[in-house]
Amino acid sequence: MNETNVALSIQDSPFARKLLAFVRLSDADLAIMSDLYRRRRRFAVGVDMIHQGQTDQCAYVLASGWACSYKLLPGGGRQIVDIQIPGDFLGLRSILFRTSDHNVEPITPVQASEVRQRDLIAAFSQTPRLATAVLWAASRDEAMVVEHLVDLGRRTATERTAHFLLELGARLRLVGLGDRKGFLCPLSQYRLADTLGLSAVHVNRVLRELREEGLVTFQKGRVVFDDFDALVEMSGFDRAYLDHEGPLLI
Amino acid sequence: MNETNVALSIQDSPFARKLLAFVRLSDADLAIMSDLYRRRRRFAVGVDMIHQGQTDQCAYVLASGWACSYKLLPGGGRQIVDIQIPGDFLGLRSILFRTSDHNVEPITPVQASEVRQRDLIAAFSQTPRLATAVLWAASRDEAMVVEHLVDLGRRTATERTAHFLLELGARLRLVGLGDRKGFLCPLSQYRLADTLGLSAVHVNRVLRELREEGLVTFQKGRVVFDDFDALVEMSGFDRAYLDHEGPLLI
């Protein structure tokens, strides 16, 4: 396979597509990227991909399946920080830091490409443009964490749940896994509770309310936006922070 | 001034010192960094440094004073996402994204160096090592936001307040603005409330409890750790996420 073919095939991965939405990458850049990508691995539900407190962890680019990163508390509780969907880069902090500060757990069976620290840093010196692209991707992830933080700090349980489902929908649409109508969602109400900082019981109540008011229906692994506009309105959702406005750098 | 002198003087800035704790940067790298740094600006309390929704914003490296980044909600409430202290890079997302997704407000009078988007990206292509360093700094900031998120999602008001004060103390110590005994803190209880996702009234109650139990005293702009170890214990503070373990890359 020559370089152009590699570049063409990598271009179709959800991760590359996301980066290309921001930075123009040359075929050479893409070829370097595809090298990072080589090692494909599979993970079953129930076995964490990344472990808090351990050193020499890898990062991954999710090819298929869902995962979530979370932190455990001394008391036994946990907080899910982010849900990862195909195309997401996960565990960046676990390779930049000596020891990982969080866990990553598959929610469904997962296929992912392993990214090693030295390969990533070597790639940066070959093509600084890739470094900028990765920095952008990391910043976009941070923007989502920030919005999640606002959810927990200043929105009611109902607003928060609505906002979260809208964000997830917007992200999935970007990689072709959903539309304005809704999306398939393998999250249990327990995981949703750990994400939203609520109890599972209350998540159940809130979902019922949202359903009865004709806003969203989340049942049987499927989220359906019954009244998209009303949902956006009540949750104060503003997708600006997802920065979907096309490539910034020439 | 020749290149070596520039490099020597920049090495003493809190920002450079923070990066040097992680990546070894050559004199040439430092010289490139000092170029980014050239434009020094001052900001008075009451005038935001960065505005949500506006384009062509700058980023800044804080030289002196405190600032905070926050998001406003449609309902009029706000959530403070992060407190910035000297040495912190602020507004990275406001230059990587077309429009800023957050505001930054000075808490005290501030001196800061302006960093422009094209200068930053140009610097990356001159020295990829700087790109890695900035990516690390951004990841460390994200780690703090993540811990803040855990605060809001899964800790009680008391744990949360204690945890926040400990983190702030650890960060200030790193730039020489505090010690294990305590630090000077210009935050009002209102701002603390917007940071911790609480009402100002409740912040006041919590601070009183913490004081009466001999854990921390926050009065007259000064935080004093009365019983550091007990405070760490009750809040579940683990400074691993601040990644203070010395340079990772050769």
Add this chain to the structure above:
DNA sequence: CGCAACTCCTAACCCAGATCAGTTTTCCGC
């Protein structure tokens, strides 16, 4: 096939923290 483990769902009760409605103290400019 049958038991175990999950997940979803519900009702009753309770409490951490919000809200309301102030008073007092501190700070700062004139």
Add this chain to the structure above:
DNA sequence: GCGGAAAACTGATCTGGGTTAGGAGTTGCG
């Protein structure tokens, strides 16, 4: 040193969401 405005502080009351304690499908696996 005085007036005005933040900031700090308080008590009383109310409520969103937690906790406890179930039951009723569903999936999977030995």
